[in-house]
Amino acid sequence: MTTPRPNPETPKPQRTNTRRRLSLTTSPSSPACKPRRHNNEKDKSKWSIPTLTKPTVIIGSSNISNIPFLHPDTQAESYPGARIQHINTLLSKITPTTIPKKVLFHVGLNNQQESGESIHRRMLELLKLAKSKFPSATLYATQIPYSKELQ
Numbered sequence: 001m002t003t004p005r006p007n008p009e010t011p012k013p014q015r016t017n018t019r020r021r022l023s024l025t026t027s028p029s030s031p032a033c034k035p036r037r038h039n040n041e042k043d044k045s046k047w048s049i050p051t052l053t054k055p056t057v058i059i060g061s062s063n064i065s066n067i068p069f070l071h072p073d074t075q076a077e078s079y080p081g082a083r084i085q086h087i088n089t090l091l092s093k094i095t096p097t098t099i100p101k102k103v104l105f106h107v108g109l110n111n112q113q114e115s116g117e118s119i120h121r122r123m124l125e126l127l128k129l130a131k132s133k134f135p136s137a138t139l140y141a142t143q144i145p146y147s148k149e150l151q
Contacts, residue, residue, distance in 0.1 A: 033072065061080065065080070088122070
């Protein structure tokens with residue numbers, strides 16, 4: 001008697017990851033938008049955050065503008081060369097709003113010449129201000145790789 005061969009169409013059990021992920025991208029076939037790039041690298045005082053209209057908002061440095069497609073409910077604002085303190089200044093200019101439900105900050109790579117303690121302090125200040133500007137939103141911040149060997 002022979003053993004039956006497994007059906008090649010039977011899906012293998014998938015490993016699940018228990019970490020929460022914020023889904024930002026969508027396929028090119030669905031209606032999508034691209035990040036808005038604010039190009040005043042020389043005079044950052046001219047930067048401003050436009051009216052926030054989507055439930056998910058991404059604010060950060062130039063890497064944000066490299067996201068190829070965004071979910072239609074996501075608004076992304078890219079500020080090339082932005083440091084944490086620049087985003088903090090931008091946030092201080094806006095009126096508190098309850099529109100975004102999720103706000104992700106991707107900033108800090110341009111602060112790498114500073115000490116890890118300074119970056120940490122600036123990021124905590126940014127998140128404290130962000131909570132006052134987006135009181136009903138869940139805040140996310142990307143992890144900035146920091147090592148003395150990188151300096």
